[in-house]
Amino acid sequence: MPGWTQFGILADMEIVDLDERPDLCAAAIDLGYTGGEFLRQGIGTSVANPHRYLRHWPTYFLIAVADGVPVARALAVPIAFPAAGRAALPNDGLDEAIQWAVQDVMDDRAPTALCALEVFVAPHRRRRGLAAAMVRAVNARAAEAGLRKVVVPVRPVGKEAEPAVPMAEYAARRRPDGLPADPWLRTHERLGAALVGICPSAVTVTGSIAEWLDWTGVKLEDGENLVPGGIAPVYASVTHDQGSYCEANVWMEHTI
Amino acid sequence: MRLGGIGDSGGDFTYQGAGYQMVNVDRYLRHWPRYFLVAIEGDTPIARALGVPVEFPAADREELPDRGWDQAIQWAAEDVMDGRTPTVLCGVEIVIAPHVRGNGLASVLVAALKTCAAKAGLRTVYGPVRPFGKEAEPDAPMAEYVTRRRPDGRLADRWLRTHERLGARMIKVCPSSLTVTGSIAEWFDWTGVHLADGENLIPGAIAPVYASTRHDHGIYVEPNVWFEHPIRDG
Numbered sequence: 001m002p003g004w005t006q007f008g009i010l011a012d013m014e015i016v017d018l019d020e021r022p023d024l025c026a027a028a029i030d031l032g033y034t035g036g037e038f039l040r041q042g043i044g045t046s047v048a049n050p051h052r053y054l055r056h057w058p059t060y061f062l063i064a065v066a067d068g069v070p071v072a073r074a075l076a077v078p079i080a081f082p083a084a085g086r087a088a089l090p091n092d093g094l095d096e097a098i099q100w101a102v103q104d105v106m107d108d109r110a111p112t113a114l115c116a117l118e119v120f121v122a123p124h125r126r127r128r129g130l131a132a133a134m135v136r137a138v139n140a141r142a143a144e145a146g147l148r149k150v151v152v153p154v155r156p157v158g159k160e161a162e163p164a165v166p167m168a169e170y171a172a173r174r175r176p177d178g179l180p181a182d183p184w185l186r187t188h189e190r191l192g193a194a195l196v197g198i199c200p201s202a203v204t205v206t207g208s209i210a211e212w213l214d215w216t217g218v219k220l221e222d223g224e225n226l227v228p229g230g231i232a233p234v235y236a237s238v239t240h241d242q243g244s245y246c247e248a249n250v251w252m253e254h255t256i
Numbered sequence: 257m258r259l260g261g262i263g264d265s266g267g268d269f270t271y272q273g274a275g276y277q278m279v280n281v282d283r284y285l286r287h288w289p290r291y292f293l294v295a296i297e298g299d300t301p302i303a304r305a306l307g308v309p310v311e312f313p314a315a316d317r318e319e320l321p322d323r324g325w326d327q328a329i330q331w332a333a334e335d336v337m338d339g340r341t342p343t344v345l346c347g348v349e350i351v352i353a354p355h356v357r358g359n360g361l362a363s364v365l366v367a368a369l370k371t372c373a374a375k376a377g378l379r380t381v382y383g384p385v386r387p388f389g390k391e392a393e394p395d396a397p398m399a400e401y402v403t404r405r406r407p408d409g410r411l412a413d414r415w416l417r418t419h420e421r422l423g424a425r426m427i428k429v430c431p432s433s434l435t436v437t438g439s440i441a442e443w444f445d446w447t448g449v450h451l452a453d454g455e456n457l458i459p460g461a462i463a464p465v466y467a468s469t470r471h472d473h474g475i476y477v478e479p480n481v482w483f484e485h486p487i488r489d490g
Contacts, residue, residue, distance in 0.1 A: 043274070043323055043326055043327060043330050043435075044274065046330075047330060047333070047334060051338075052334070052337060052338070055337070055338065056337060091437075091438055091439050091442060091473075092274070092437060092438070095274065095437075096274070096277075099274050099277060099278065102278075102333055102337065103277075103278065103283070105337050106283060106286070106287065106333060106336050106337065107282070107283065107286065164470075166470050166471060166472070167471070168472070198472070200438075200439045200471060200472040200473040201437035201438060201439065201473045201475070204435060204437050204475065206323065206432035206435055206475075206477050207322070207432065208322065208431055208432075211322075223454075224468075232471055233468070233471075235466040235468070235475065237455070237464070237466075239395070239397050240397055240398070240431070240463060240464075240477075240479070241397065241399070241431055242431055242432065242463075242477055242479075244432075244435075244466060244475045244477050246437055246471070246473050246475050248471060248472070248473070
């Protein structure tokens with residue numbers, strides 16, 4: 001696909017989508033995931049699975065390929081936004097954006113925006129600007145589809161080291177050069193995105209004490225618990241046999 | 257199946273969860289009109305009973321889910337998206353106007369859902385039941401609450417007892433059946449309660465709301481109880 005190098009990827013690479021290359025789906029997923037495994041146990045995220053991407057959103061599942069092998073993926077869902085009942089980006093962030101995409105399929109409602117869900121780069125291909133190239137490719141895809149903006153519930157990568165810090169405080173931190181301190185927030189801002197606000201309940205995962213042990217290796221205790229791969233605490237009640245994780249993300253918006 | 261009330265403010269915050277956002281009136285009209293039952297007196301609705309059709313069990317759905325009500329609604333939405341054929345009905349809610357409660361109408365509506373399912377060729381009606389007596393005891397573990405029985409052997413909770421009396425079998429507790437999340441400001445808007453750090457008890461809830469003012473969010477996770485109503489003539 002000529003022209004993709006304009007997104008800043010290496011010349012030996014190309015970016016394809018699931019519509020052109022459904023055969024690459026499994027390999028693109030097998031690259032791995034960001035954050036803890038428990039993050040994929042939420043109800044919302046399980047709806048946007050590969051099977052449903054193949055059927056409904058194949059052109060919004062982008063795959064960077066080098067030597068015939070996937071090295072990165074970027075997933076987005078088309079949504080009607082703003083729209084009736086959707087005046088502002090939701091506090092429930094990623095979870096609600098996926099619900100909106102599902103509702104729009106069910107309601108046969110035409111999308112006006114794209115919500116980026118995930119960019120994942122293979123570990124051996126990181127630190128070469130590929131993540132930024134994938135964001136540019138998502139923006140370009142939105143433009144091709146006539147969508148007006150790309151909204152992103154950004155999960156700041158550096159926050160795993162500071163799960164107790166409020167997201168509003170974390171997202172406000174800047175380096176002496178004025179750019180955001182967090183690398184992933186910085187990538188989006190450099191690409192022209194504006195910070196819209198915090199979504200305090202962007203991703204929610206609930207489970208029993210036994211499920212949490214299975215997912216994280218941590219046996220939850222009453223109150224707040226920290227788990228590997230989390231950017232916020234898990235609230236647990238042994239009496240109710242219940243652990244709830246709710247992470248804040250940062251809404252950013254790319255105007256196309 | 258949830259027993260709320262027309263004009264009853266208790267537990268209205270549950271309508272803010274993803275499940276209720278999905279099963280709105282427009283989507284019922286478009287996809288599931290035959291599973292939206294209305295009891296009328298003259299021309300006036302006095303009660304409603306809602307269900308969603310789902311494929312269950314299936315290769316990827318071996319057991320009734322721990323995420324009960326929320327998961328059943330997601331399955332129904334997925335089945336529409338995937339073009340899958342449903343095999344059972346899952347009760348979503350039964351709501352009765354206050355002035356006609358206590359007349360056995362709830363039992364009639366449960367029976368109506370079973371008839372409706374049978375007519376559609378569905379095999380079973382499942383319900384993630386909300387024991388409404390638990391509003392008085394939000395701190396009690398659900399696993400213990402559902403074992404309580406009266407001296408006559410029947411279930412202590414009235415709504416659970418209704419289902420059992422109608423021939424349903426209690427399967428298991430679904431510990432995180434209905435989840436509602438929001439910012440502290442949203443929770444205040446929904447409930448009039450300004451959440452404090454830790455566990456909060458709020459009107460209409462059957463479990464505590466866990467809040468963190470530091471992270472500006474509150475999480476409500478409501479356990480329900482799975483019941484299975486077999487359909488003999490289905």
